[in-house]
Amino acid sequence: MERNGVLLWIFGFAIVVCGNQETLQQPPISAKLPSLINMNNDFAFHLYKRVIELPDYQSKNIFFSPFSVSMALSELSLGAGGDTKQQLLSGIGYNSTIFSTEEMHQLFHSLLEDISNRTGVDIDVGTALYASDRFKPHSKFLEDMKEFYHSDGFTVDFRVKETVDQINNYAKKKTQGKINQAVDNLEDDTLMFLLTYIYFKGKWDKPFKPEKTRESTFHIDDKTTVTVQMMHQYERLKVFYDAELSTKVLCLDYKDSFSMFLAVPDDKMEQKNIKDLEMTVSRQHVEKWKRSAFKKTVDIYVPKLSLKTSYSLKDILKGMGMADIFSDKANFTGVSEEKIFVSKVLHKATLDIDEQGTTAAAVTGVSMRVRLHNPLSILKFNRPFMIFITDQTNDNILFFGKVVNPNEKL
Template sequence: MESNIVYLWICAFAIVHPVVHGHQETLPQPTASDKLPLLIKMNNDFAFHLYKRLVEMPEYQSKNIFFSPFSVSMVLSELSLGAGGETKQQLLGGIGHNSSDFSTEEMHQMFHSLLEEMDQRTGVDIDVGTALYVGDTFKALPDFLEKMKKFYHSEGFTVDFSVNETLDKINMYVKEKTHGKIKQAVDYLEPDTLMFLLTYIYFKDIDKRTIKDLEMAISRQHIEKWRRAVQKRKVDIYVPKLSLKTSYSLNDILKGMGMADMFTDKANFSGISEERIFISKALHKATLDIDEEGTTAAAVTTVSMRPTSYSPMQTLRFDRPFMIFITDKKNDNILFFGKVVNPAEKQ
């Protein structure tokens, strides 16, 4: 087949009235908002599972670990919108979804509620969002795009992945959304990329107290309490300064958490497109800065999707003699033919 190259706690109060005429009392069914704590529990459990997988990886042992599990779980939940069959089950199982707690529809609604709540947050500067870049020749299903916008406030862009400007646009977008904390979200895009999905999160603690706040709150009782409690002693006060920058390839980590098919030709993303596609790369980058001004953190999770007509092997090692062919893709005409026995030999 010819391939296409396009490379809080929410409290709900209800008044319950008994049903007359001998019928059993009818109780209201819990809504998605009522189950929001269950989603938070799922996300927090996922955070520890992901952390354990990270520290088990040899390349990350004895190194600082810092990441945003919410960014990762959100992008995986978004992918489940367009997944089917075993791929969908692996995604849902990997993030810890339990159908007895809430349905997948409720899960997406609760992610939406969380994003809505974060938009209204005061006392901290927090920004969470999603961007979806779609190749200009790739036909994504309208239903998937509509759900991405409805549940995850996704911004959509149509781009040409074969030009360098697209890479620059993505990196500039992330840089702006993370207030300059993540300047290079992605280093390279394969020309045959079909779709690029990212979630970002930015956090800065700004509920700083001023002298005006103290003036309005202080009273005689405070002075008397402090005077009784005061003790004379010497102390050393340290303001911790910390700056971390981390980067993780999530392919093997997510495979180890049971989400393997989406990285292979077994991937089922029939809810995204009629074309067969798979995830070629899943990356996560995060930063953390702690100083006298407070705490600032940012993270981005990116997913690149390509056509499955390309064999999605993670590693292909030519460590023995092999034959090589260069063919004309349009008509399979063999343009070059050869055999390599010793790659170091130039002639």
């Protein structure tokens, strides 16, 4: 029997995916929410480390939304069965001893509800499901997508160009114009297109003063430099020195309990560089930074940024054990009676940082406050560094990345 393609698209703070079916009870088992957050954040680091294994990304900026990707794969599991479902659940780090799959979907719903009630920042997370007018998804799958993932639903003809325009206009609207082109084209035999998106715009709790921004040098590596617009503050801010990682950490708060962590290897420790940091850092380190950061009057220098990234995640997800969804072994009987498989998984992301705040669209130890060279008196992010945008109320990593060259263009 002929098999038909389903496009799984994950885009920068917008995502494209495919669905799943399950019988679920109503919301939340709030005591288990931290376990879902841990699952999502562990997935974030596993995905990141798969990305940096690829030669094309080892010396480039990386920025993505692990929350968008894990949510998309969770949605996909709603319609999966057999080994396909097990691979998806294992790939995102699901542990049946902690919560059931029904509870997992309820907890995602709870997270989305909480995000939708935030007022201090501009944040929007959601899903759009486009189904071919020649394709009949199960009503149960559509109902679950709507109930648990706030999915919008559209019936379209993938054979006409207007459908691509419709999807791109939707993505542009939901990401406030940050992602104008979610998809370039679609095959005529596409039966379903699942788009998940996240848009975040936050203003700094303590804004930078534009008149203090100056041209400065950013060191891409020992031999290469670029000129950037470097913002400056001399302010009482939250900082931490991670002795285990030989890394300086700065926490910049937004309004309404969101924060950005910037982590740069200590330039006084010559044997440490960004590659050492990105291979070693984990969820537990970010949790430690949140617990251990303390307020100190410091000089900080942070480059203005405007990044765009784009990824095809098909081979990466295969490498994480989710291979069947892309083959004739795919079991999506919870989506439809037709035999379907995922043809693509795409992710696009954008990040803008300036004096007022950040706009992004599309994831224990030793506290050492004193060192001989006083590493926290000045924090200069003038070398490759890592970025994490987190929800401080629950530690959810919304965005994750590495800046190698602030001037790099997609």
